[in-house]
Amino acid sequence: MSLFFQKGFSSLLVLLLLSPYVLALVQAPKGDLNLEGRWMWPLWMGARQAALSAVLALVVGGILFLSLRACSSYKSFRWVRSLLLWPNLIPPLFVILSVMSLSQWLGWSHQGLMWVILTHALMNGGLVALAVFAHDQNQVQKLSEVARVYGASVPRRFFDIWLPQMKSVLIPNFVLVFAICLTSFSIPLVLGGGSLTSLEVHIFQLIRTEGAWSLALFYSVIQTLFVLVLSLTLWKLKGEDTFSESYIPPSRPLPAVFLGVSILPILVLSGFWFLSVAKDFTILFYDPAFFDFLQSKDFLESVIHSSLIFILVFWIQTFLSMGVIWGGRTGFTEGFLKGYVSPSVAVLGFSLSLLPGEGELWAVLKTSLCFSFLTFPLLFKWKNLSRWKGLSHQVTVAKVMGAGGGTRFWDVLWPQMREGIFQTSLIAALWSLGDFAVSSFFFSGSKTVALMVVDLLNKYRLEWASLISFALFAVGLLLFFVFQKGLESVRR
C-alpha cells in the first residue's frame, strides 16, 4: 500500500511539472500557425546572442581562473569561490540596476546587444572559472608538472598540455553557458531594449502584443528541444563539477595580486549599483516626495505581495523537494529530473495566467507556482540530487532492517537532507523577491516591489528604484544570514 502511494506521488509530481506543457497546448489552437518567410530570424538572433555570450564567458572565465590559482589556502579559495558564484545567486533585477548605473556613469545608453552579452558573460564567467580550476587541480596540474620536469617551457606547457587538456572542460562549458543565455529572459528584456536579443523575449512579445499563441508555442517547442539536446550533450560530455568542495592547495600559487581579479564580476554587476545607492541616499534623504511614496498604499501593497510570494515560494519548493524524496529514488524520477527542461518562461507564465482565478491573491499564488516550477528542477539538481543519491545505501539498509516508507523518510533521509532542502528553498524565495519577469504575467500594474522598481525605471526614477532595490537586497541578505545561523544552531 505504502509503495502504491509512493509511486502515485512521484507520478503526480511529474504530472505537475509537465502541466505547463499541457496548458500551453490547450491554448495553441486559438491562433493559426503562420510561419512567414523570416521565421528563422528570431532563432538566429537568439543563437547569435547566446554564442557570443558563451565565447565571452569563456574568456572572462579564463581570466577569473587566475584568481583561483592565486589562492594559497582553503580559506582564501572559499572566499574567491563565493565571490565568483555571487553573480549567479543574486536576482537579475540587481544586476540590471548595476549595469544601468555603470552605463549612466559612462554616459552611454544602457540598452543593446553589447550590454546583454557583457552581463551574461560576467554572470557565467565564474562558473567557467570554477570548472576550469577543478579540472586543472584534478588532472592538468600534475601533467603540467611532469612536462616541466621534461623541459617544457611556459608557452609549450600552455599550448601542448594545458589547452588540449582543457578542451574537455571548455566545450561543455560553452554548451552550458549557451543554453543558459539562449533561454535568458529578464536581462535581454530590459537591457536588450527593443532589439531581438533572445528567443524568450520574442516569445513574450508574440503573446503579449500579437496574441500569437501558436507561433509562440512553436518557438517554445523548438527552444525546449534545442535545450534538451544541449542537456544531453552536456550529460555525454561530463564536465567537471563546478560546485565541488575538494581543494588541494597548489604548490606554487600565482602572486596574491591575481586574487584581485575575482572582484571583476561583482564590481560591474553590483559595485556600480552600490556606488549609486551611496550617492542617491544622501540626495533622497532630504526628498519628502520619496518618503511620501514609501508611505503610500501602493507601496505597502507591493511589500505585502512580495512577502507572501517569498513565503509561498519557500514552502512550495520545500514541499516539492520533500515529495520527490518521499516518492523514493526511482530511475524514472531521477532521469526525469535530470532531463527535465522547463518550457519557456513566457509560455508558462501566460498559460498559468489563463487558468481560472482572478484577483490579487490568485496572482500571488500563480506567481509563486510559476516561479517554483521554473526554479525547482535546477535547484534540486544543483544541491540535493547528488546528496539524495549518496544516501541510497543507507535507505537500502533501513529497508532491509524493516523500516517502512515513513520511517525511511523521517528517520534516515529528512534529518540528512533538510539543510540542503531549506537552503535551496531559501535561494528560490530570495530570487522571487527580485523577480519582475514572472510576476508581470499575473499582476496588472506594479503590485510587487520588483515590479514597482521596474516601473520606476521606466519613469526614469533610477535613484528611487536603486534605493528601494537596495532595501530589498539588504532584507534578502539579512534573511539569508539569519537562516544560515539558525541552521547552524540546529546542526549543533
Add this chain to the structure above:
Amino acid sequence: MSVVKNLKLKRSQFDLEVEELHLPEEQVTALVGPSGSGKSSLIRTLLGLENATGWSWVLKGKEMSMVPTEHRNLGVVFQSLELFPHMTVLENVEFPLKCRGQKDRSFAHELMERLGVSNFRKNLPIELSGGERQRVALARALSFRPDFLFLDEPFSSLDSATKEKSRELLKEVLQDFKISTLLISHDKEDVQSLATTVYSINRGKIPQAKP
C-alpha cells in the same frame, strides 16, 4: 656520488629535514618509509616542484637548487604515471626531445623497441594495459638520457605477474644505461631486486643517509 645538503621543507604535519643525503652514481638508491613520511615531498623538492631555500645538490657539476626545473635534465616516473592522455605513445616518448629541440630521435625509438612499446606507437595511453603504460612512462623518462632518474612507486598499480616482468626489465635497462636513480617503494621485493643502497625515512628525517 652526489650529495643533497641542508634540505628543509615546512609541511603541515611535520617538517622535512635532510642534513645530508648521499646518492651513489650509476646505482639505484632506494628510499623506504611509511605513507606520509615525506618521500614524495623529497622527490618533488629535488625536481624543483616545491619551494625550498638554502639547500644544495651538485650533480654533474651543476648546482641543481639554482637551476629551473625545466633545465635540470631529470627524469621521473610518478606512481600515477601521468602520461599525456591526448598524445600518442610516440608523442609522449618524444615529448622531452621536442622540448629540447632535438631532431635525432633514434635513441628514443631504440628504447621503445627495447621496452616493447614500439608496436603501440600510434595508440593513445588509454588504449594500453597497466604494464604497457608503465613501460611507456619509463621510455619517456629515459628518452632524453637524463642525468638522474626518480621512480616514485613505479609498480604500485600493477598485478604481481606484470610487476615481476616490469621489475626485471627495469633492472636490465638501468644496468645497461648506468643511470643514477632514486627509487621510492613500499615493496620489499622492488627494493631487494633493484637497489644497491637503501635508506629509510620517517616523519621527514633520514637517520642514516650515507651508504
